[in-house]
Amino acid sequence: MYIIIAGCGKVGSGLANKLSRDGHDVAIIDFDEESFKYIDEDFTGLKIVGVPFDEDVLKEAGIDKADAIAAVTPEDNDNIMVCQIAKELYGVPNVLARIYNPLREQVFHQFGLDSICPTNISVDMISSILIGETRSPSCTIGSNTVSFSIVKPEKSVGLKVRDIRPIRKEFVFGVIKHGDFTFAFPDTVIEKDDMLVLSQKID
Structure with missing residues (x-):
């Protein structure tokens, strides 16, 4: 599968490392290049510096061929924008967001977006x-x-x-x-x- 991950914190980097080891093609995006220090040295995917919900950045990450995207940035609003772009503009079949604020879970559902709230x-x-x-x-x-x-x-x-x-x-x-x-x-x-x-x- 070709998978894009928005956000390279502990969860994003952990996902990227695991999925890459499992043989998937992975692109990970973060606005802070320093965040990529969490990525394994043997990671074979793309590391892209940029705003995750910027459409040009998503195009660079290969959103037009993505099978799935996980939005796991620290900002709920950023995650919802990434998911909307992926689902509505590019028809990415599997879109999932992590959200911090439980009150926003219903908002994601109203937009038809899947989410998980730790x-x-x-x-x-x-x-x-x-x-x-x-x-x-x-x-x-x-x-x-x-x-x-x-x-x-x-x-x-x-x-x-x-x-x-x-x-x-x-x-x-x-x-x-x-x-x-x-x-x-x-x-x-x-x-x-x-x-x-x-x-x-x-x-």
Whole structure:
């Protein structure tokens, strides 16, 4: 697949590195060239400096041939503009945005855009743990429901996320270290007191 990633923070760079290692063609855009320090040395894709929602920048990234685009900049408004351009002007079939403000999730849905909100996911997971609920928190991404569960990594201590074998149809979505949630990157090392956040598509 040819995939464009808008934003080269921890999530964007992690996506770019993983997708490139998996054999996909990747172009990543960020307005700050310094952000590319997070990209692996063996990354084979394009690194483009520019404003992610600038149409000329997107053309340079190859949006006219893109199979998918992920908008993961720190700005919700930037992400929605990237997604609108990709979906409405270029017909990119798979468009996904990360949003920080839960109140804007409905705006994305009104525009027919798929989004994922880490804030909502974290709130659901943490509240379930605090009150001792046994249900798995879930959220809707596109037309699918994704459930989450938190487990102790008894057999995974010392391993990198990339080396953890999937449990049933679940995969490692995130890691809770010292009470703080972080997305699971391939090189994240699992420590004794960590908790794994597993996700699974349930429909």
